[in-house]
Amino acid sequence: MQTSSGPEFISLDEAAAMKTGTRVTFVPGMPAVYSEALKNICFVKGVPLIRVLHPHMGIDKATGEDRQARLYELTSQTGLPTMFHNEERPRNVWSEQLALAERIGATGSPSLIPDDxxxxxxxxxxxxxxxxxxxxxxxxxxxxxxxxxxxxxxxxxxxxxxxxxxxxxxxxxxxxxxxxxxxxxxxxxxxxxxxxxxxxxxxxxxxxxxxxxxxxxxxxxxxxxxxxxxxxxxxxxxxxxxxxxxxxxxxxxxxxxxxxxxxxxxxx
Ligand SMILES: N[C@@H](CCC(=O)N[C@@H](CS)C(=O)NCC(=O)O)C(=O)O
Structure with missing residues (x-):
């Protein structure tokens, strides 16, 4: 899905199939604060993000299936955002996402977790x-x-x-x-x-x-x-x-x- 001026979002299946890159789920247009915060953390760290559509809660009317079933299968939870990096395990909690961003951040980017x-x-x-x-x-x-x-x-x-x-x-x-x-x-x-x-x-x-x-x-x-x-x-x-x-x-x-x-x- 791509709007004329906005960023591109790939599907969860596409994100899961990728073997490289940092992929984070979002709800387009929403200031879903945990996603926004992770986006800001990655921006400070100079980590380029691939945006992924986070499936909505609830049942798909057409198929009768839970819209988050695939997300659950991939991550054993359904919270927004989930973060994939290369072929590593998905990270679903801010503390793990932060540690990852700190590790993969660009050389010379601010250190967000103090050494002290x-x-x-x-x-x-x-x-x-x-x-x-x-x-x-x-x-x-x-x-x-x-x-x-x-x-x-x-x-x-x-x-x-x-x-x-x-x-x-x-x-x-x-x-x-x-x-x-x-x-x-x-x-x-x-x-x-x-x-x-x-x-x-x-x-x-x-x-x-x-x-x-x-x-x-x-x-x-x-x-x-x-x-x-x-x-x-x-x-x-x-x-x-x-x-x-x-x-x-x-x-x-x-x-x-x-x-x-x-x-x-x-x-x-
Ligand atoms: N798991 C996240 C929290 C993210 C979170 O709570 N996301 C909410 C939206 S504000 C959510 O997606 N909740 C739905 C769910 O957990 O299934 C963390 O601890 O960093």
Missing amino acids: FELRAEVFGLCAVVMGEDGMVWNMRILIDTPLGRKYGYSEAACTAAPDKVAAVVSLIDRRLEAQEQRGSRYLVGETLTAADVYWATMSITVLPPPPEIMPLTRQNKKALEYFAMNSEIPVVAEALSQRIEDHQRYILTTYCETPAVLGGDPL
């Missing part, structure tokens, strides 16, 4: 509260009752607890940025860019959608961006957000990532 183990612990700790189970994105997903929310444990009790958890991570990040600022650093950990900055800046889109110069509007992402904008107005989240968080997000995305984001789909 103390700093490394900080990087992985921050990434885990943002992206891991019961972290910020996890809780953002169960703010509403959707099939995806159900997959991640939506219940009335979980939904009620979610805004405070989202806000707690946002304010943790803000305190950290403040402390770093006092030490003269614009970054979340140490003195240089790390994976924590790239992952957080991308994931923060879910509570603080950036302008179209950074995240263009598409037919596919309009609803999601409206939802993200509503998240930013949840009182505890609004209280936790700050100019510092916005400045950091904009700085990281415009300085280190490809902007406007290249999403495919149908631009509006």
